[in-house]
Structure formats: C-alpha cells, structure tokens
C-alpha cells in the first residue's frame with residue numbers, strides 16, 4: 001500500500017519535473033540564416049521595442065495613478081474630463097510611430113516578394129501528410145515523410161533529439177544560389193514553413209504560390225506544416241539540408257541512379273515473403289496514418305482494410321486501381337507517383353494477406369507496371 | 374412610445390409567473406438577460422473543460438491522453454463554443470439587462486422575438502455538442518473551418534455544424550435588431566444620443582456590425598452545404614472553385630466578429646472606471662468616435678488573417694496599412710481610460726480590479742496585434758502559438774474580463790445584495806495570475822516556432838507548454854469561485870442601496886435594488 005503510494009508520488013513528480021530535462025528556454029524569434037530572415041528579425045525587434053516603450057509610458061502613468069491617486073490616501077478626485085489638445089496629441093504621435101514602422105516593413109516585403117532571377121526552381125506539393133519535392137528540369141522528385149516512430153510518439157520509446165522534426169528524404173539545396181519555391185497542394189491547404197529561412201507560404205489546391213530563399217551557410221534547418229490539414233497536421237515536418245554546390249551535384253546524380261535502380265527492381269522476381277516484409281514497411285509508413293496500424297481504419301471517414309471487400313473478395317485490379325489512382329474527392333490520394341511498382345505490389349499483397357485477410361493472393365511488380373499503362 | 378407609456382401602474386405590480394413556464398414563455402428583458410448569462414456561463418465551463426483536455430494533452434510532448442483526431446475535435450469545439458456560446462451570449466445577456474435600464478425603456482422593443490432569440494441557442498449548441506457522440510465525431514477542422522478541409526474532407530457531422538451555425542446566426546441577428554430598435558426608439562425623453570452611456574453606444578455599434586456580418590457567415594456556410602450535398606464547387610479547386618474565396622468570405626465576417634466580441638467590453642469598462650475613480654470619463658466624445666472608426670475599419674482589414682495565402686503585393690500592403698490604422702482609435706481609448714484614472718480618487722472593488730486588468734492585458738494583446746499587422750514579421754508569427762497568445766489576450770483578459778467586470782458591477786442591482794468582496798478578490802487574483810501563466814509563455818513558444826493546432830510538439834517547446842498547462846488549471850478552477858460567489862449573492866448578503874456604488878450615476882442606479890420586475894413603465898425624464 002505504502003510502496004504503491006510512493007510509486008504514484010514519484011511518477012507524479014516525474015511528470016512535473018521531466019520537462020526540465022529538455023530545458024531549452026527559447027524566448028524569441030530565431031534570427032535565421034538568410035538576409036531576409038535577418039531583416040524580418042530586425043523588424044520584429046523594432047516593433048517589439050516600440051511596443052515596450054509605449055507600454056512603459058502608458059502603464060507607468062496607470063500604475064502611478066493606482067498607487068498615488070487612491071481614496072485611501074485621502075485624495076480628492078479632479079473633475080477634468082476633456083482636453084482637445086491632449087487628445088489630438090495622442091492621435092498624432094501614434095500616427096507618426098506607425099509611419100516609421102510602415103517604411104521598413106514595406107521595403108522588406110517588397111524584397112521578399114521578388115522571386116525573379118532564380119537559379120533553381122523547386123515545386124513543393126503538400127499531401128495529407130507529407131511533402132513532395134520536384135526539382136524542375138532536373139528529373140528528380142521524391143516524397144518526404146516523418147520518420148519519428150509511433151512508439152516514440154506514444155511514449156513507449158525514448159524521444160530522439162529531433163523528435164517530430166525528422167524526415168526520410170530531406171530537401172537538399174546548394175549554398176549561394178537563389179532558390180524559388182513553387183507551392184501547391186494535392187488535397188487540403190497546407191503551409192510550408194522553415195523559421196530559419198523566414199519562408200512561410202500556404203500550399204493551396206489549384207494555386208501555385210511563389211517564395212524564395214538564398215542561403216550562404218551549409219546546415220540543416222527544420223520546420224513544420226503550419227496550416228491545419230487534418231489528423232496528422234502536427235506530423236508533417238520539413239527538413240532542409242543546405243550543402244555546397246559540388247555536393248549538391250553529387251546528390252542529384254545519386255537521386256537519378258536510385259530511380260533507375262528502382263525500375264530495375266520491378267523486373268526481378270519477388271517471393272511472397274519478400275513482398276509481405278516490404279509491404280509491411282510500406283504500409284506502416286504510407287497507409288497506417290489513415291487506415292490504422294492493424295488495418296482497423298479510423299472513425300467513419302477512414303475505412304478499415306481488414307475484412308474490407310476491396311482487400312479480400314474484391315478483384316485485385318480494383319484494389320490496385322484504388323491505390324494507384326486514389327478515390328477522387330476523398331483523402332485517399334493517388335499513390336502512382338509516390339510509390340514504386342515494387343512498393344505498390346508489396347503493399348497490395350500485404351493488405352490482402354495481413355490481419356486475417358488471408359486471400360493468398362501474390363501481386364507481382366509486373367502486374368503493377370501493366371496496370372500503370 | 375406613447376403606446377408603451379399608456380399602460381398604468383397596474384403593470385408594475387404583477388410579478389413573474391411561477392414555475393418553469395416563467396422561463397420558457399417569458400418576454401421580460403430581465404428574465405431573458407438572466408437566461409443568456411447562465412447559458413453563457415454553462416458554455417464557458419463546457420468550453421473550458423475542452424481547453425483543459427487540450428492543455429493536459431499538451432502538458433508534455435508525446436501523446437498521452439487523447440489521439441490527434443479527438444484533439445482536433447476539441448480545438449474546434451473549444452473555439453466555436455467560446456466564441457458563439459460563451460462570449461457573444463454573455464454580451465447579449467448584459468445588453469438585455471442593462472440597455473433598457475440605461476436608456477429608461479420599459480423593456481426591449483421586441484419582447485417576443487427576444488424570447489425566441491434566446492431559446493434558439495440551447496438547441497443550436499445541443500445539436501453541435503451531440504455530434505461529439507456521433508460515429509463520425511464532431512467537426513475537426515478548426516473554428517475557422519477552412520475549405521476544403523471542412524467540405525470535401527470533412528466528417529459527416531459538418532452538416533449539423535452548418536445547421537447550428539445558421540441557428541446561432543439567426544439568434545444573433547434577431548438579438549441585434551432588437552437592441553438597435555430599443556436604443557433608437559425607446560430612449561427616455563431627454564436621453565439624446567450623445568448622452569447615452571458608453572455601454573449603450575458600443576452595443577449600438579456592435580449590433581450594426583452583427584446585422585452586417587452574420588448574413589455573410591450564413592452565406593459562407595450555405596456555400597459549404599451546396600458543395601457538400603448539391604454538387605457545386607464554390608471552394609473545390611478540382612471543380613473550378615477557389616479555396617481562397619472561402620477565406621475571404623469567412624474573414625469578411627470574422628474580422629468584424631472580433632470587434633463584436635470586444636466593443637461591448639470597451640463599453641463596460643468605460644462605465645466602471647469613472648465610478649471607481651470618482652471622476653467623469655475622460656473624452657466621452659472621442660470614445661464614441663473612436664468606437665465608430667474601429668467599426669468602420671473592421672470591414673477593410675479582413676485579409677490580415679491571410680497574409681500567407683499569396684495575395685499580390687499591393688493587397689498585402691493595403692491590408693497591412695489598414696490594420697496598422699486600427700491602432701490609432703484603439704490607442705485613443707486606452708489613453709482615455711488611463712486619463713480617467715489619473716488624479717481620480719480610486720478604490721479597488723472587484724469590478725474595478727477586472728477593469729484595470731482589462732486595460733493592462735488587453736493592451737498587451739493590442740501590442741501583439743500591432744506586431745502581427747507587419748506583414749514580413751507576420752510570415753513568422755502566422756499560425757503559431759504567438760497568434761494563439763495574441764487572441765487569447767484580447768479574448769480572455771479582454772472580452773471575458775470585461776464581462777466579469779460588468780457582472781460584478783451590476784450584480785447588486787440584479788440580486789439586491791452585495792456579493793462577497795473577499796471572494797471576489799480571490800476570484801480576481803487567481804484569474805489574473807492564471808491567465809498570465811497560461812497565455813504569456815505562448816508568446817515564447819510561438820516565436821520559437823511552435824505551430825498552433827498541433828497535438829504534439831518538438832522537445833524544445835516542452836517547458837513553456839508545461840507552464841501554460843499549469844496556468845490553465847489555475848484559471849479554470851478559479852471560475853468555480855465565481856460560481857459560488859454568484860450563488861451566494863443570489864441567496865443573500867449585505868443589502869444594496871439603489872445607487873449601489875458610491876460614485877454611480879445614471880438611470881440604472883435610480884431604481885431600487887434589486888431592480889423590480891417592471892421598470893420605467895413611466896418614462897423617466899433625463900435633464
């Protein structure tokens with residue numbers, strides 16, 4: 001009894017104290033690593049100090065009155081209740097201050113709104129709940145997913161230092177080049193934000209928004225989606241890796257050869273066990289957010305796949321069609337561009353055989369290649 | 374006017390009907406005001422519980438208590454309930470009680486409609502809350518319900534949400550019409566517009582704002598309904614529609630809505646500060662003009678909520694400048710309140726404490742508002758906890774403290790008894806401390822990069838989130854002190870005189886406490 005009580009007490013104390021372990025008392029906006037982010041920071045500090053100044057004066061007078069002009073000190077109230085000159089004065093002074101703030105704000109904004117003469121164009125597409133990056137004219141394109149494990153999120157494993165801010169494929173860009181971002185979305189509205197670059201822009205279906213950055217120092221900069229976009233809005237981070245132009249070229253080449261290797265893999269033979277193992281991985285990273293870790297679905301919007309006719313008695317063709325082309329007007333997106341033929345074959349096989357859906361069907365990558373045609 | 378005053382004293386003596394039907398059928402402005410106020414308090418506690426669920430989940434990184442889907446339902450319902458269920462009905466309740474007393478009218482001009490405006494509300498919110506128990510779950514797309522998340526991608530409960538919004542809109546519009554008609558037609562002889570108490574002025578302007586923008590809200594939800602059920606594509610890009618159009622319409626409603634939630638509080642505070650400073654309000658005329666200009670400006674600043682949607686440069690600049698302009702009339706008001714306190718002879722009963730806290734903390738919310746108006750900086754602040762801090766500062770120690778100040782101020786007039794002053798002070802100080810512990814750290818995590826509406830966050834935000842959650846509990850439980858205090862004041866206490874407060878002047882303080890069931894059946898004459 002007593003020990004149980006003590007255990008409760010200790011765990012309660014841990015609850016209260018454990019945040020202290022993370023100890024990082026960040027108070028202010030980061031200055032960032034670009035010229036733009038620096039000027040935004042300066043602007044922020046300018047307004048902040050102006051507000052502090054006005055606050056000190058106004059609250060100073062207020063607290064002075066509260067302390068000095070109280071009835072308990074025997075003060076008799078004055079009866080003045082108007083003063084045209086005073087009122088004009090405190091209309092005029094703020095006007096001047098506002099103009100003083102508007103000028104630097106306008107010049108900074110004009111600069112931020114000028115994406116012309118970009119060296120590299122990158123198209124960024126928001127998906128529920130991942131980002132796609134396409135390097136225009138480079139024939140390189142990939143998706144970027146959260147890699148923090150579900151076990152960390154559910155407190156079963158220790159949280160890593162980049163908890164919720166880590167992805168499988170980073171957006172890699174070179175130093176010293178003006179990069180133009182073209183933002184759009186495949187489903188709902190998302191927003192692409194990297195604080196250190198002071199770039200935040202909405203990714204809206206049917207629109208292409210523009211923004212740009214130019215970074216001089218190599219490094220890794222992290223950000224998040226900032227427009228509520230559904231269940232996993234909090235779980236679609238952004239990681240930008242800035243490298244030297246030489247490393248950037250090497251990276252581009254590696255991306256292209258990886259793509260070739262992938263299409264070669266589709267030609268090989270894949271056994272049931274190989275497909276199931278790969279399918280399980282693909283399912284966990286691409287599908288479980290909506291369809292549940294065990295195919296049980298989520299609420300009424302996201303259907304269960306366990307025992308679903310589509311994944312059991314229904315035809316394999318239809319099952320593949322849904323995965324490749326999505327169901328328009330719903331959150332079920334087209335995975336054609338996101339997954340390789342091998343991955344689609346694997347995940348289809350997995351869905352038709354996992355969680356008691358024992359259909360025994362084995363779908364080969366070649367079937368997917370054919371279905372794509 | 375004459376028809377109203379033709380009735381004679383016999384009316385004055387008959388009191389309220391007995392039993393439950395009194396409340397269902399009543400057309401009496403005091404009864405209806407009371408019902409509005411209790412309803413809004415119930416909603417405050419409901420929305421407050423949701424806030425505590427949110428804050429408990431956010432106490433530490435990781436998911437402990439609830440899953441993201443339910444988290445989103447909580448943030449959505451918390452926002453909708455607080456805005457439409459707690460703050461707005463509380464102001465309407467105060468208007469019902471006080472506007473007729475302040476202008477010397479026997480009742481609201483349209484008493485039956487008044488009854489209906491109130492009784493719609495419990496049904497609207499009942500429907501909205503019941504969606505929580507439906508299979509699809511409650512709305513989960515945020516209180517701003519941006520399309521297409523709220524249309525193509527919404528849970529099926531969105532239809533009930535739309536219906537509920539229609540009902541609340543109807544209720545608000547009727548309430549607003551009633552207030553306008555009462556103020557314009559039922560003022561006592563001699564009560565000219567520029568003699569009206571500021572609470573009446575601010576409510577008159579608020580009512581016009583409501584009439585102007587609630588139909589816009591009704592329009593936007595109807596367009597959603599069409600998109601969801603009737604195959605239109607107003608907001609669906611795939612069908613040639615425009616998701617950004619949704620935001621323009623929503624914020625054309627939403628920005629004036631923000632002022633609907635604060636102008637009456639300006640009025641309340643302008644009533645209270647002079648009484649406890651024992652000094653006339655400084656700059657009455659400029660207060661009226663400032664309120665009017667804020668109302669006009671509120672129609673041309675809506676897109677400052679959307680600086681990141683990619684509007685053209687010229688539009689960004691226009692909305693930035695227009696937004697900055699609002700700081701001027703708002704500043705005038707703050708300066709006037711401070712000048713009213715200056716060289717007064719102040720005492721610090723609970724209504725005054727809440728009013729001073731209002732001036733202090735609302736101004737802090739105003740400062741962060743000014744910061745948000747600067748577009749390049751807004752790119753960093755937008756949709757982060759900095760914004761959450763900003764609007765909670767203007768809505769909690771702003772609007773809510775204004776309401777609480779008003780309730781304390783007028784409670785003796787309503788019940789006939791003074792409330793317990795030391796309980797009142799306890800309520801004030803716990804609320805004041807709780808509010809700041811909750812919302813001030815949100816500025817920091819927001820600047821450091823924490824997005825809003827996330828159920829989980831990166832480790833560097835952990836400390837301030839833990840602090841904010843602790844503050845939320847203090848603030849939440851403080852409101853129970855208020856409940857006890859009000860119940861005690863209804864049951865008894867020190868008898869209140871008709872003027873209640875030493876420095877109080879005006880028609881509402883000329884009638885006995887508690888205010889008789891019927892007042893001003895004979896119009897008073899204002900000199």
Ligand SMILES: [Cu+2]
Pocket residue numbers: 126129189190191225226227228229233236
């Ligand atoms: Cu997103």
